[in-house]
Amino acid sequence: MLFQRLARCFSVAICLSLIAACASQNATPAPPTELANKPTAEQKRADKDSPNQNPTKTPRPAATATPIITGPHFEQVGGLQLKPPTEGRHADLTLYNDLILLGMQPSSCQLENRITLIDVSDPRQPEVAGYSPVVKNVSLEDMDVARIGEQDIAIVGMQPCSGETKPGIQILDITDPSKPVELARFATTLGVHELDLTVNSSGQALALLAAPTNNVFGSTPMAEHRAELWIVDLSTPSKPTKLSRWGIDQKLDWQMLDYADRARGNFPGIFLHSVRASSNSQRAYLSYWDAGVIILDIQDPAQPVYLGQTPYPALAEGDAHSVVDWNDGQFLALNNEDFSNGQAKISHPALAEPAYAHALPFGEKLDQPLSAEFVALEQACDPKADYPDFAGRFVLIEIAGCSIERKFIVAQTGKAAGLLLYANKPYQELPFGDDVDLITEFNLPMYLLSSTTAAALLSQPEAKATIEQYFDGGGAIQFFDLSDPSKPVEIGRYNTPNSIDAKRATNPTVHNSEVQGQYLYASWYRDGLRMLDISDPSQPQEVAAWPNGNSPSVNLWGVQVRDQYVYVSDLSYGLYVLEFHAE
Structure with a gap:
């Protein structure tokens, strides 16, 4: 089935649907304050190994080729162009002492895969130090490192694309980065998309794993998959031990129908995309896509305790991708990975405010607002049944009893203005x-509504409903005050100019961010790197951006920062090393 094929594609990696039409644009920099210093790593890597491929070092640009840039700016001072060990694209990166670990997203399921370890003891001359042991049939996109006992331990998330490799994490000893050794694997029920490795105040090493379901379009995950957070004790890395699991369905107020009712946007779903420990290791921040960020107390990692959840405005796209906190957990930045810039909303006298209407991708798109009365048809599975006249009206139909195609045929045959679908009970797909072969052309607008919206319409069936498109731009960074973690308050927001330019066909989105001192550094795919002054998070100010001048065109996935150096992973190129200059 078409939807099953789509779901299988989504299950390999949530971030596969990159849109590649966003040109970078520099904003006017704000005056920076003094760049915060951070202690440099004590250890220096000298144990380099000759790689079995030939990475290209990017020399510092010659002075004659570099335009004069005044004010705060980034300069590319190094880089490593890596041909992927398998065809595909480079993924996230993590910085540990003088090492960068760079992930890989393969283009084909059958290919071998591994991560690359890069020596950045000299940021201007990065060199390949080694590679992780090869894994087949898997995407390796996220990893983290910590010192556990006398070993440098890395964990790598494994997202299989076939049954030949079990999902979970690969646990590596990278004390000698030229010869990483696999110590163990830990199996999860679904692939680990993102993760974090932290050591708490008791000295306990904890792996926090996000193993998301593929419940796109509001479907309800199977029971064994719903606890998408795994907390694993790695104090003995060769013997990982599961401590607990947690899922959003464990919230006291959660209903199974919420998987459908709370999904939103052009990639609707309630799933755990990412997890990150707080800077003091006492909390876990769960980026739960359209449900926002859920905050857990993990001081007892065997029994996580729900604390609170970040809110979204009524018509927001959602797409909570990843977070970073600072100031001992008082503030949180949420990166919303939203590639779609057009949404739809429905208005009706019974609704206090317009509600979200999810446009199904196989329906006809509206060019202008559409107003009409509506007729409720319950399940509408029989095209030959005797229905009331609904020509020129919306038909409101339950998602139950038969395929959407059969409901579409009923609506199309009766010359409806549009098809409005809603769930009055949970569904797994x-x-x-x-029955897609029964339809020659999908020439009717089709929308999914929440059960709450449908109930409001049914309370005043004689009134007209209006559906219209609206522009919401690309994904933004939201800033929250977590002084009371039970009631997170949004206090600020930041978009790049390109991400909110309504004249663009597509709008770039934020992906990941990191904080050093009073500055936040965000990777923004084709909009490059953005450095924000967040000394007042209610009014984030852009300080500098890259690319600039004659810099290359980029498509950035991840970012890491230490002192004045910023390391960014590029999907096609590999690693860029930038140096920040205050003037």
């Missing part, structure tokens, strides 16, 4: 694809 959107019922689309079984």
Whole structure:
């Protein structure tokens, strides 16, 4: 079935649907304050190994080729162009002492994969130090490192694309980065997309793993998959031990229908995309896509305790991708990975404010607002049944009983203005694809509504409803005050100019961010790197951006920072090393 094929694609990696039409644009920099210093790593890497491929070092640009840039700016001072060990694209990176670990997203399931370890003891001359042991049939996108006992331990998330490799994490000893050794693997029920490795105040090493379901379009995950957070004790790295699991369905107020009702945007779903420990290791921040960020107390990692959840405005896209906190957990930055710039909303006298309407991708798109009365048809599975006249009206139909195609045929045959679908009970798969051959052309607007919105419409069936498109730009960074973690308060927001330019066909989105001192550094795919002054997070100010001048065109995935050096991973190129100059 078509939807099953889509779901299988989504399950390999949530971030596969990159849009590649965003040109970078520099904003006017704000005056910076003094750059905060951070202690440099004590250890220096000298144990380099000759790689079995030939990475290209990027020399510092010659002075004659570099334009004069005044004011705060980044200069590319180093880089490493890596041909992927398998065809695909480079993924996230992490910085540990003088090492960068760079992940890889393969283009084909059958290929071998591994991560690259890069020596950056001289940031201007990065060199390949080694590679992780090869894993087949898997995407290796996220990793983290910590000192556990006398070993430097790395964990790597494994997202299999076939049954030949079990999902989970690969646990490596990288004390000698030229010869990483696999110590163990830890299996999860689904692939680990993102993760974090932290050591708490008791000296306990904890792996926090996000193993997301593929419940796109509001479907309800199977029971064994719902606890998407895994907390694993890695105090003995060769013998990982599960301490607990947690899922959003463990919230006291959660209903199974919420998987459908709270999904939003053009990539709707309630799943755990990412997890990160707080800077003091006492909390876990769960980026739960359209449900926002859930905050857990993990001081007892065997029994996580729900603390609170970040809110989204009524018509927000959602897409909580990743976070970073600072000031001992008082503030939180949420990166929303939103590639779509057009949404739809429905208005009706019974609704206090417009509600979100999810446009199904196989329906006809509206060019202008559409207003009409509506008729409720319950399940509407029989095209030959005797229905009331609904020509020129919306038909409101339950998602139950038969395929969406059969409901579409009923609506199309009766010359409806549009098809409005809603769920009045949970479903494990959107019922689309079984009867797709019955339809020659999808020429009718089709929308998914929440059960709450549908109930409001049904309370005043004589009133007209209006559906219209609206522009919401690309994904933004939201800033929250967590002084009371039970009631997170949004206090600020930042978009790049390109991400909110309504004249663009596509708008770039933020992906990841890190904080050093009073500055936040964000990777923004084709909009490059952005450095923000967050000394007042209610009014974030852009300090500098890259690319600039004659810099290369980029497509940035991840970012790491130490002192004046910023390391960014590029999907095609590999690693860029930038140096910040205050003037």
